Amino acid sequence: MSPGFLRILSGCLVLISAVAGHGREAEAEGLHDSLKSVEAATDQTGLQVFTTFATYDADGLLKSLAEIESRLETEDAQPLDRYLLAQGYVHLLIIHKFYDRSLPAEMPGVLKELKRDALSEKGQQFARDFAAAHPDHSDIHRVLGELISFQIQGMVAGMTKGPLAREAVDRALELDPKNGWAVFSAARMHFHNPPFAGGDKDLALKEFRQVAESLDRFRVQLYLARAYESREMLSQARFWAKKSLRTAPDNPEAKFFFEQLNARIKEGS
């Protein structure tokens, strides 16, 4: 057997065992929003990592990331800066992926030359540096898992990167089962993965609902809308899409999804 084949095989086994052992959704009631503590602790520049994300302002987000990065080795550096940078790269990847897949003609100029793989690697470096200094910090492992998941494009990448992403999210959940974003990340994997790789849309729906009860965030609400749409429960999908738009009224992805969904409902009526 070739080493490449063995690597893929072991990747599959890790993925299957990780998914099989994932029965902790029932444990994690009353979740908390791990990002709220970062928002509360950071300064105006750090806050922009979140405010720019609500509107998918890639230009503003890149500027705030550059500013935080430039202060890393100075006396202005803040304790959570690397965590914030890693989360900022998650935001950047979400924005990039949305425009790339749904509205390529409207892709912001600043994102056109950027490659998702390179953005993910850069974000992972900040996450790993922060995790090395704070190994018991649950959410940095979740962030790392999310960053790795953006490198999954196609079956082969899924077999190699999938288990790594899963491992990081599992570590986050191990350290803090009530970390709402870690439960959300597990739900994303259940939602996106094919059944043979642990995908389970019913489970994902339950997990997204559980997260939405505690986290009033447009990204969670939008995923819940998507999960309902995938189950053909369109009225429920519309409710959650509308909720996400109320939470982030100028978010292009929430607007896009809501319009597409309304067109579907109209088409079916």
Place this chain on the structure above:
Amino acid sequence: MSVRRVLVSLMLVSAAGCQSFEKLRSGDATVGEEEVHAAGRSSDAALTEDLHHLLAHRESYSTEVVVAAIQALADRGDPASVGHIALISEDSSEEVRWHVAVALAKIGGDQARQVLSVMAKTDPSEMVREEAALFEAAR
């Protein structure tokens, strides 16, 4: 409509035809939202009563199951359901009340219009008030 969506819809309709709706029929509070949702697509007339029974015992069920029941009744479109749905128009959950507004607008009729008119003016949630007002605006 994409081929995938058509296939998913066909699967759901055929699944509704084969389902026993055991938990819904027996009033089991652990019934899942998918089973309740599927009742909306079933031709079994007796299920309407089971859905009414579920709404009458709202406190025993989770929000998502109640929402699925409201939606299932809206899909079945029986005007006799309006009164049963209207009973929970002041539910504490915004999600439930929003779906009450959607369902009443879908079923229609004078009684539904009266309830919607009240909801459009008095519901504590702007999102629910907006949804209830859509019916009047569309007339």
